[in-house]
Structure formats: C-alpha cells, structure tokens
Amino acid sequence: MSEYSKHRLFNNDCLDVLRQIKGRVDCIFADPPDNIGLKYSAHRDDLADEDYIAFLQEWLWHAIRKTLCIWLSYNTKWWANVGRIITEIEAHFGSSIEVKQCVQTFTFGQHNCHDLGNNHRPLLRIRWSDSLLYPDAIRVPSRRQLNGDKRADPRGRVPGDVFDFPRVVGNSKQRRRWCPTQLNEGLVERCLLLTTKPGDLVLDPFAGSGTTLRVCKRIDRRCILVETSPDYCEKIAEEHDLEIEKLPAEGRAVEGSRSSNSRFLKGQQTLFPLEEAA
Numbered sequence: 328m329s330e331y332s333k334h335r336l337f338n339n340d341c342l343d344v345l346r347q348i349k350g351r352v353d354c355i356f357a358d359p360p361d362n363i364g365l366k367y368s369a370h371r372d373d374l375a376d377e378d379y380i381a382f383l384q385e386w387l388w389h390a391i392r393k394t395l396c397i398w399l400s401y402n403t404k405w406w407a408n409v410g411r412i413i414t415e416i417e418a419h420f421g422s423s424i425e426v427k428q429c430v431q432t433f434t435f436g437q438h439n440c441h442d443l444g445n446n447h448r449p450l451l452r453i454r455w456s457d458s459l460l461y462p463d464a465i466r467v468p469s470r471r472q473l474n475g476d477k478r479a480d481p482r483g484r485v486p487g488d489v490f491d492f493p494r495v496v497g498n499s500k501q502r503r504r505w506c507p508t509q510l511n512e513g514l515v516e517r518c519l520l521l522t523t524k525p526g527d528l529v530l531d532p533f534a535g536s537g538t539t540l541r542v543c544k545r546i547d548r549r550c551i552l553v554e555t556s557p558d559y560c561e562k563i564a565e566e567h568d569l570e571i572e573k574l575p576a577e578g579r580a581v582e583g584s585r586s587s588n589s590r591f592l593k594g595q596q597t598l599f600p601l602e603e604a605a
C-alpha cells in the first residue's frame with residue numbers, strides 16, 4: 328500500500344457519495360460553498376436562496392446518518408436558515424444528538440469603513456451524544472503558563488468555543504491560489520483532534536483545495552474527499568499522488584473519464600464499504 332492509498336478522492340456531487348456510503352465515517356468536516364457569488368471553476372455559487380437552503384437541508388439530513396460527528400463552517404448570511412434545519416434535526420433525534428455552536432473569529436476580515444466589518448464565521452458541531460471527545464489533544468498554553476505562574480496546569484488549557492484563526496489570504500503558505508476560498512488548516516486540525524483519534528476516517532464533502540486531507544495526513548487520520556470540480560480534483564490528486572474516483576450518480580450508469588488524464592479512473596465502480604479504504 329502506498330503512503331497515501333488510505334486516502335480517497337471522489338469527483339462527485341457529495342450527495343451521491345453520502346447516499347452510497349454503507350456504515351458511518353467517524354467525522355464529517357464540511358465547508359459548503361457560501362452561495363455569495365464566488366468564482367469556482369465548476370460550481371455556480373449563485374443559486375436562488377431557496378434552492379441553496381434546500382441543498383443544505385438535504386445534505387445535512389443525509390450526513391447526520393452517515394457519521395458520528397459533523398463540523399459545519401458556514402456564512403453568517405445563512406445563520407437563521409441553518410438554525411431552522413438544525414432545530415428540526417434536534418427535534419427528530421432528541422437527546423441522541425448534541426449541538427455545539429462555535430465561532431471562528433479572524434483577522435484579515437474584509438474592511439468596511441461604513442459599518443462593522445465581518446470578522447467571524449459560525450462553526451457548528453453536531454454529534455451523536457455517545458460519540459467520544461478527545462479534549463486533551465487540543466490543549467493550548469494557558470495565560471498562567473505564559474505569565475510563568477507556578478499554579479499553571481503544565482498540560483495547558485482546553486480552548487473554548489471561539490476559534491481564532493486568520494483567513495488564508497495573501498502570501499500564506501497554506502494558500503492554494505487556484506481555489507477562491509479555503510479554511511485555515513489550524514482550525515480544521517483543532518476540530519479533528521477533538522472529535523477523532525489516529526486512524527479514524529474523516530469525510531470532507533466539499534474538498535475545495537484539499538485542506539482537510541492536508542490536515543489528516545499531518546495527524547494520521549484517513550480521509551475521503553468529495554469535490555464536483557474536475558479541475559480542483561486534478562490539483563489535489565497531483566499534490567497528494569492520488570487517483571480520482573467517480574461513483575455512479577444514483578440510478579445512472581457510471582460515466583467514463585471526462586479526460587485523458589490518467590489520474591481519472593475510467594468507469595470506476597468502486598463503492599464502499601468504507602473498510603476497503605483502510
């Protein structure tokens with residue numbers, strides 16, 4: 328097995344992959360498009376509001392059944408709509424589900440000299456109540472430690488629900504210029520360290536630049552990426568020496584490769600069970 332064969336990359340709509348997963352992944356990290364008119368290579372980021380909200384609703388209802396925990400980073404514009412969907416999910420599953428509202432605050436937010444600029448982004452965690460957390464894995468130096476206070480817990484402190492990580496812009500080493508938006512690797516890492524252990528399986532249904540895979544490699548998690556853009560898939564495949572798989576859309580025969588690029592597996596019928604990814 329090559330170093331990376333434990334990771335998989337699907338050039339698909341995430342709903343097609345979610346529907347075909349048998350069993351559950353340990354964690355889903357999701358950063359869907361914000362539907363604010365960004366220029367992606369394939370995705371159209373200007374759906375009618377009701378279509379976008381219906382999409383969020385559909386994939387969240389699928390996702391919660393296919394994982395122990397979901398992290399959802401989304402745009403403040405949609406907080407009321409996401410809140411409604413989550414309230415319905417909570418009402419359906421009752422105390423089996425636990426929802427945690429977190430927030431990402433960031434420097435390098437867009438400046439607005441006429442009003443308060445946007446410097447935060449909601450981050451939701453929805454998990455099955457009996458899933459495990461690993462808080463010791465995300466400890467950070469405490470104020471007491473930094474002040475040289477002898478009473479300080481030498482292990483540091485478990486951070487709170489505010490995630491302070493800058494946006495990935497400018498000359499950041501994390502930046503992949505071909506992707507119009509990407510999350511800070513530090514934020515994704517903290518989420519995954521808290522809710523998974525080494526060897527666990529993480530799914531990112533909206534891969535973008537492949538941030539989740541870069542983090543998974545660093546902290547030894549297995550990763551499944553799903554991305555509709557063939558261009559982004561090719562870039563990720565090249566960076567990580569992966570093959571691009573394509574599942575049949577539901578009820579349709581699988582399409583052959585869309586290009587002569589050998590990274591696309593032609594007519595690939597590979598399905599889960601997920602254990603095959605190990």
Ligand SMILES: C[S@@+](CC[C@H](N)C(=O)[O-])C[C@H]1O[C@@H](n2cnc3c(N)ncnc32)[C@H](O)[C@@H]1O
Nearest residue numbers: 340341358360370509510533535536538554555
């Ligand atoms: C906000 S970006 C994700 C950025 C990513 N978190 C990162 O750090 O690089 C959203 C991505 O989802 C992709 N996408 C949009 N609709 C999709 C769908 N239905 N299934 C899979 N991917 C989709 C877009 O092409 C885009 O690359």
